[in-house]
Amino acid sequence: MLLTTKFLRPTTDARAVRRDRLSTRLAPGGSKRLNLVIAPAGYGKTTLVSQWCAQSSLHDAWLSLDEHDDDPRRFWQYVLGAFEHAGLPDMPACRKQLTRQDGSDLTPVMTALLNTLERDGGHWCLVLDDYHFVGNADIHRQLAWFLDYLPPGVLITLVSRTEPPLPLARWRVRRWVEDIHPGLLAFSEGECRQFFRDTMGRDISEADASALWRKTEGWVAAMQLSALSGGDRISGDSAAVANIDERQISDYVLTEVLQQQPSRLADFLLQTACCPRLTASLCDTLRGRDDSQEILEELLRQNLFLIPLDTRNEWFRYHDLFRDALVQRLRHTDPARAESLWRQTVTWLLEHGHVQDAIAQIVRQQDWPWLARVLAEHGNNLIHAGFHLPVLDWLEALPAHLVNDSPRLQMVRIWGLFFANRVDSIEPRLVALEDLLDRRVADSHPDAEGALGLHSELALIRSYLARTRNDDKRVSDLTRQVLEEIDHTQIPLKSVTYYGLGLDYYGRGELRKAEEVLRSAVHYGQVERKPSTALSSGGLLAWIQYNRGDTDLALDTCTQVRRWVDQHYSDPSQPRLISCWQNSTLTEIYRERNEPTLAHNHLAPLLEHVTRGTEPGQHVIIQYVRGHLAFSEGRLQEATEALEDALLTGRRRRDHIVFEPPASAALLARCLLAIGMPEKAAACLDDVHDDELTNPLNREQHRISRARVCNALQQPERALDLLAELEASAGRAGHNRHLVQALLVMAEALDLMNRPAEAQNKLEQAIAMARESGFARLLAEESPRVRTLLCDLPALRAPGRWNRDVLAMLRDQEHRARQPQETVPAREAGPSPVPEEALPEPLSQREQEVLALIHQGLANKDIARAMAVAPATVKAHIRNLYGKLGVGRRTEALARARALGLL
Template identity: 65%
Template sequence: MLLTTKFLRPTADPRSVQRERLCALLQPESVKRLNLVVAPAGFGKTTLVSQWCSQSPSTVAWLSLDEHDDDPRRFWQYVVGAFEHNGLLGLEECRLQLSHCSLQELEGPITALINVLAADGAPWTLVIDDYHFIRDPQLQRQVSYFIDYLPPDILVTLASRTEPALPLSRWRVRRWVEDIHPGLLAFSEEECQRFFHDTMGLEISEQEVRRICSKTEGWVAAMQLSALSGGSIDERKPDEGGKQRIDLDERRISDYVLTEVLEQQPAPVREFLLDTACCPRLCASLCDAVRGTTNSQVLLEQLLRENLFLIPLDTRNEWFRYHDLFRDALLQRARQFKAEDTEKHWQRAVNWLLTHGHVQEGISQIVRHEDWHWLAQVLAEHGNNLIHGGFHLPVLNWLDSLPANVLQESPQLQMLRVWALFFANRVDLLDPLLGDLEDMLDKRVADSHPDAEGALGLQSEISLIRSYLARSKSDDKSASDLTQQVLRDIDHTRIPLKSVTYYGVGLDYYGKGDLAAAEDALKSAVRYGELERKPSTVLSSGGLLAWIQYNRGDIDEALDTCTRVRQWVDQHHSDPRQPMLISCWQNSALIEIYRERNEFQLATSYLAPLLDHVNNGTEPGQHVVIQYVRGHLAFSEGRYREATEALEDAASVARRRREHILFEPPACSAMLARCYLATGHLELAGEWLDQVSHDRFTNPLNREQNQISIARVQVALGHPEAAMATLVPLRLSAEHDQHYRHLVEIQLVYSEALYAEGKIKEAEQMLAQAVQRASEAGFMRLLAEESPTIRRLCLELPTLKAPGRWNSRVLSMLTEQAETKIPDSASPKETEEEAPTESGNTDLPEPLSQRELEVLDLINRGLANKDIASTMGVAPTTVKAHIRNLYGKLAVGSRTEALARARELRLLA
């Protein structure tokens, strides 16, 4: 049961200062999605937000959190409850999903909540107070997903004592965030007057208020100290040594810190502040290491109690930071009077960061200090793990900051650069770098260099990189030979390469279609990746493993693999401030699994982050796989035009960028042929059949997929005997290689060919075998997506009418499919309406797509969303997504603004 008092907005204290200028900043804007009010306790966050809500025209859903709400399921139940409490309808299914789904499947009900808000169409404001209680990394990622895909007119406001671990930098670049931080919360002179007189009840003169406001610049913490001292501040001149070479405003704050705070502290506190000013963040262990003491926790708690500009970074009083201006003032004083000690303290702080898992933070400090020799040592020690943990781009930046001679004299750093470029998909730069590095290593071995053994170890890394490059050029033999060579040498090197090597072996076996051997290699890659702490390799290896398990027909095992790997990666790559590691293979496998189980919302939730990669540019192999699963999902949902667009794009990229793809991607054109058949365009299917006969596939899975589509078209064109001739050898090879998903499809199409030949009994026997195998593997959509003939024959099967959950779900899907007309009967090859000639579409940073232009035209005709959906033959949620995209591209927030902007750009007549 939910505590409904948590949904009640607090009543503002009538004595509190009205913050009109801040309330104006909190108002909704065209692209804004998040108000972020972050300040320590007592800064008036809740009061400010409550004041603003009382003026807001939007419906407000308020949620106050406590320490018990740091649980994903409980948190989302309360969020849904807040919306329901304030009148949002249609959330029953969402609540039901939250009660029954696993923690790993919460993306489904979150997506359902987003869809309900989109369907509602009304402006809403969600306020979450005391968000600092949320620490769970998985929950932070879910909140990030929720905000990423909010529909227009929905605004989230978070009030927190600490900055939440969300992708704020990315959102700020998109202008989604309005930050209300302590600097903005600083009081104006008028607000200072009201604060001292009305709130604090102090009788001080206006002149004194102005003096305090000027000296503190309205900084609330300083004002509180002033008020507690009796409403006056003694005039003191700062020491000559305390003057700052910074701008006037910062100097005033620094002077206040040094004269009114630091110099009035007891000697132990003053020494602690100066000794720890070098630390970007503070915890007791770090401070003890810097100072060589054991009492830092006591002093930190004392600073916190006395509000000495110490900002908590968590709610457990473990991590803190000083206010930036306060720390700057302390550092300046420390460097002036304790320069040698300050340098020693800084070195101790960096060493502590490096040895306690805060490597990136330590490196950032070294770079700022421009200690290039130390940076080279640290990168040589930690760079490989950083790259394989997903931080290849920062490593590239750090390597670029090194002097050229330092980089040129170190083979290890050059190898590190090669790996970073490889993970950044900049493979075109690698050949010359590898050649230069091999020359250097050969020379070192020939000259008996002291590090000759290390040179031999690097040769294994070079061979491994060259094996991946060979795959990108379809030189499978060289790739396999190089990888096997690395496996022979790997136990004699000091470099942890087993996980990456076994991933390469898995790719080789997958390319050959030896799925059993690929599974064994990928399981080894996952195991060694966990031992070597390489999250990106674990995720990629586990993702491809799940993809293979799915295609073999082991759906439950594939889902277990995805869940276990994701849990391990989240545990060892858990900083929510960093981008969430995403594996194209794993998300694609999950999309296929949930699509096959008819759970389209969950499938869509795993597709959404992949589409960001497509839109922002990703390597061509991933692009093809993503567009393939996107097209397959659209096909399953009956959105054939959208499926065709995605699959045509995938096929085009696969052809044009083949030399840059490390593996043979799925047979996208085979799925295109199914779209032609589903929409009744046999002439297009015939054209495809004429063209596809020249295609060649090295991966047996893709070859089988292509041949099955050929047989489907042959049956549809009235050539069942040709279809059977195509399928007979295919059936034997699929069964031998344990390609069970394809085997079911082969049996289904073969039964239709037999039926077309009049061999009814044989057709029924073959169909029964296919349905039995599909039942054992858990395939469902596979049956519902077959031809009308197969679906009708399946409905007549006695075995499907027997009791059982799988039987009932499949029967329901088959019945629903039989009653549904083709929703997208227009030819997939029809050209969309041309954009107006000489329009300003190309002047936009991101031009509108043809689909978005079509939506814009229908909006211009005055059609409502549901009418647009009906006209285009798509779901209403798809229309809303198109509208949200074109709003973003046009930088507008409403239909009226969109039409006005479109006319300016001559996109409309």
């Protein structure tokens, strides 16, 4: 049973100050989807939103959250209840959907609510008050998904003491968010006068009101404290209040607060004032007591300038104005104690892993020798965690002699420059550091042993620099040296080293060795807590597995690494950590499985990297994968442009790519064949010589593409000669993907030579291997002749889902091939809009997507998976689709859609 009082919007006090300037900002408009009202306790957040709702024409559904709502099922149960209490129709069906749902996936419930809101068509606002009680990451992710798909006319207003971990940066770029922050919530001088006069009933002069406004900086809680504690001193002509300076203001507030507190609370406030953030363990250390958690919760209950930073009452901070005043008082009364407490605080932060907080305090105090020691100890770990740019800034802030006299700090700076891609400035710094190390060893410097320990790091950084110059022998020698000395180094280097070694083996075509060391790279990336290295290593490992033909194994590799990263490094407020290798592999896997929606979902973030600019190796991979997906979907012009760009970048920037780029020329030749330009395809392949290719996967792709061109030029004998050796070598190496393709092309050559029995035998071998390996799309990507042979193949007409799906795909490809190339729509904008005059009511974008997936022969549950929605939602879309088309079943829908030119 739901507590209905949680759905009641707080009534507005007639004496409360009206905030018209803020109510206007909360009103709906443009593309806005979210009002974000964030401020500490006592800023009047709930009062503001309640006032706005009372005067707004929107239907408002109000939900006051508490600590018991930090559970996804309970949270959405109350959201549904809020809408039902506010009068949204059809809510029993949504509640029924929630009761039927098992497990943690509540997408069907959210989908049902979104569909209900869309059908209602009204203007709604959902207010989630006290959202800071929500700490469950699943709720944040679910709410983010819900907001992404809000129908027009629906607005969400979040009221919270802390900014929630949602993808706010992305939403702000899209102009979906209206931010009401403490600076806006702070009362203006006029509102301050009105507050004292109307709300607090104090007859205060304008001069006094102005002085108090400046003192409190518009913080209504502080103003209220002044009004409650001031008695008669605030009324009349209190000229002293108007004339006090900043220090007197701080003394005034502290006196009013501290004098009213028991001594144990007053002492606690002063002892912990130096803490940028507070937690019980830190406060206990500073005080030498064990009751800090109890006191923190007591201060929180009193709203005593304490702001919680989480929903578990573990971390807090003081209001900045209040904290500064406390620190000023402590330094004035007992400077030695203030210094001691500050140093204890920084030491505790360092010992408990809050290195960045500690460094911020050290920088503020400009204690440069201490900063140098901290960066020497923690700098490399910060860099490998992604904070290379702040580390470089901190090193720049240090006096030059502290860096120049420290080999460790110089090495930290070199790593920072490397991760910042400032490679050109590294070499002279390496030379200078090596000279310094040699001198220290020769002079028996006290730190000579530490200097020797840096040689492994120098070898590792030089191995990466050697890769950019294609100096393979130097790379191998240096990497071997690192592996021999790695257990004696001061920082964890194994994951980075093994990843680099994996790149080396991959570039030389030693795929088995590459897989072995990349597994080690993933393992050590997790042990050393380096998510980026684990993702990249796992992504390259999966890329090799997929291109070799182990699609299921590749997907399993990606899934396991992704799960580990999301478990340990998931932050919904930040962009999701991705890897070019892994997202590219997943795009290829889902393209091959004929799941285009999932393929595009993994490609999309990579395209953002291409737009903003990325290193050349990643640029080539992304454009290759992009071109392959466009080729599979029949967008040949887009595919050709992407692959030409990949090929050109790979040639121009070859010296800057530390691995052999994918075989863009081989895939480009296939696009040219599909367009009907075999001579140009042959010329494209002639530009690449086999001896330039060290990776066997790339060599095989080129050889197969050459055979396709031979078939297109009516040279089947030449095609068979090219593939005879490859068939045996690919089989021995277990390169099943290329073996299936070779068998298909050989079947075409045999058919051209009028040897149908042999052709059928090759096709049957290819089908058997493709079925076992889970291949699908590659069968439909071959030439029209091969597709025709496959459609007539008895083995493919046997019962079975895989056979049925492949046949549907082949027929769809044939239909698409008959369409003029210029009519193939671009993927960027999604399905083409349906002319309104063609139907009584135009199809929505989602209905067009469903129609396209029906056309591909997908069952309802497969459509649901492709669209990432519940099967019930798919059924609703199909029902609406049938109604608009005036049909009763799938075959009629497809026929009607073709007649209208929708397919």
